[in-house]
Amino acid sequence: MPIQFIMKIGYLPFLLLFCSSCSNSENKDMDKTDIQKAGIEFHEINYGIGTADKVRIMTDSLDPTGKSSYGKFFNVTHKTDTIPAHIGSEFGIVYSVNATSVDDVELTKVWIFPSVMHNPITHKSYDRLVRTVYVNQASNSYSAYKLEDSFEVIKGEWKFRIYYKQHLLYAHHFYVQ
Numbered sequence: 001m002p003i004q005f006i007m008k009i010g011y012l013p014f015l016l017l018f019c020s021s022c023s024n025s026e027n028k029d030m031d032k033t034d035i036q037k038a039g040i041e042f043h044e045i046n047y048g049i050g051t052a053d054k055v056r057i058m059t060d061s062l063d064p065t066g067k068s069s070y071g072k073f074f075n076v077t078h079k080t081d082t083i084p085a086h087i088g089s090e091f092g093i094v095y096s097v098n099a100t101s102v103d104d105v106e107l108t109k110v111w112i113f114p115s116v117m118h119n120p121i122t123h124k125s126y127d128r129l130v131r132t133v134y135v136n137q138a139s140n141s142y143s144a145y146k147l148e149d150s151f152e153v154i155k156g157e158w159k160f161r162i163y164y165k166q167h168l169l170y171a172h173h174f175y176v177q
Contacts, residue, residue: 034165039100042162042169045140046094049083050076052144064117064126065148074142083176085147085155091174092144093160097135104134108163109143114156114176119149147176 052071060068074092083091097105111129118125135141143160147153155176162170 035167035169039098040105040164040169041098043096043098044093044170044172045096046076046079047092047172048076048079048081049089049091050074050078050144051090052092052142052146062131063129064119064124064152066119066122069146071142073140074144081172081174083158083174085153085176087147087150087153089176090144090146092142093170093172094140094142095162095170096137096140097169098137104136105164106132106134107169108132110159110161110163111143111145112159112161114154114158117151117154119151 052069052074054073055069055071057067057069060066074094076092076094083089097107099105109131113127113129116125116127129145131143133141143162145158153176158174158176160170160172160174161168
């Protein structure tokens with residue numbers, strides 16, 4: 001019995017060292033070193049229901065609808081987190097990003113849907129929409145979602161995230177009801 005106890009104590013430092021290295025690798029995503037080096041600052045300007053101006057529509061196989069809209073700016077007409085669940089509702093975030101070490105900032109924008117979205121035409125399913133964008137520091141940027149087809153009208157909590165590299169910069173939730 002004493003030998004087993006000594007062996008357990010002998011393994012304890014190795015076990016602690018192993019667990020420590022595991023937790024360090026998990027915390028790597030939480031390390032803010034990249035953000036600090038780049039001097040990234042995120043600023044929410046507005047959010048809610050609105051409309052995008054001067055929209056250009058392009059084919060996009062990654063989008064649930066098969067197309068994406070790009071515009072100059074998003075005009076928030078009603079600041080709210082609650083969005084009407086009907087075709088034509090458009091909601092989003094207006095923001096700016098400042099960085100000291102880079103001109104344009106590469107960000108990843110993620111819209112996470114409340115449940116899986118099924119496009120009946122393409123027969124594809126989506127639980128999120130992910131976009132990589134380059135944001136110019138000299139102007140405001142936006143990300144908006146417009147419910148254009150009946151399969152997109154999903155009630156529940158829509159989650160919006162913005163990442164710099166793998167670091168979460170911003171999170172906002174909309175409630176489609």
